[in-house]
Amino acid sequence: MALHRFVPLAAICALALSASLASPAQAHQQRAAEPYCVTHKCIALTFDDGPAEYTNDLLKVLKKYKAKATFFLIGNRVKKHPKLTKNIATGGHELGNHTWDHKYLTDLEYKAIYDEVKKTQDIIKKTTGKTPVLFRAPGGLTNEGVRTITAKFKLLQIPGTVSTQDYIKDYRDVEFLTGRALDIADQDEVMLMHETVKQTVESLPAVLEDLTSQGYSFVTVSKLLEGQELIPGEIYPEQLPLSGD
Ligand SMILES: [Zn+2]
Structure with missing residues (x-):
């Protein structure tokens, strides 16, 4: 793109x-x-729904390939797993807000959406000392209320531009997910995956090995967007929202 x-x-x-x-x-x-990505072949890998069982395994693989990634975290899981959350932050990765308990925001009233966003901002800040600047709505489902609220919290909406669709149970095969990731990888894409899917984490060494040989730099979403004029509440990279989980 x-x-x-x-x-x-x-x-x-x-x-x-x-x-x-x-x-x-x-x-x-x-x-x-x-901006780094003007002169480098960048891709932003993103992992949703953690911290989770495979977080540390994932961090090890990323470190081996000197890859930085973005983790869209669920607030109640951050509360449950503060150590894993800190591990992600100290690994140099970016932490994004993925709501408190992964409800579809388009089903909620304004005040409930506000609470989902605020509680998650607060727990990530309390746990890591860092305030997220990126937000991803569960299922990619967003509306005017979400836009207004994320703007209040100075968050950009990042639905992702391509997805391995590892939320589809039939796709949960290491070889298949490796092939999918390599098929959809392209310069400046924001790739959506889930750190809760074991096969995704297991596919990563082969994916990173291959993309490294193609000359990719694995960067956080904020680094990918550097140099662009960014307006809180808006969707980036500019595109039609990608549906997913
Ligand atoms: Zn999710």
Whole structure:
């Protein structure tokens, strides 16, 4: 998919103006400020519904391949598994809000949606010291109320752009899920998977091995979006929402 990266006009002008004046050191700093994924073949792997039984196994595989990922966590599971939550954070991965108990938000009243989001922000902050800036609605189901509330919490909505569909029971086969992940992987995609699915975690070494050989950098969603103008409450990357679980 093609991603449009927004570089503010003022920044372009400043760069053009400074090109003739900058010392080599300054020029280097300006190059370094360019968003990483403009110059690298990035992909953002995302894992939903944890922390869970296989979290530590997953973290080990990611570490081996120097991959950073994004974990969309369920608030009540964070409360139950503070150590696993901290392990994810200390591994350098990004933590996103996936509601308190994974209810479909489009079935809820405004106040109930607000509580789902707030309680999860609070428990992740309390557990890791970090406040999420990313939100994923269960099942990808969102509406105007979700948009308003996530905007209040300065959260971006991240439904994902491709999915292995590992929530489908018949797909839960390591070889099959490996093939699916490799089929749908592409530059700048946000891939949706579940850390609660054993076969997904088991498929990961082969997936990362193959994608590494294709030159991919595995980055967090926030790093993938760097350099774009981002408005809280809106859906990123810009696209039609992906349905899933
Ligand atoms: Zn989910």
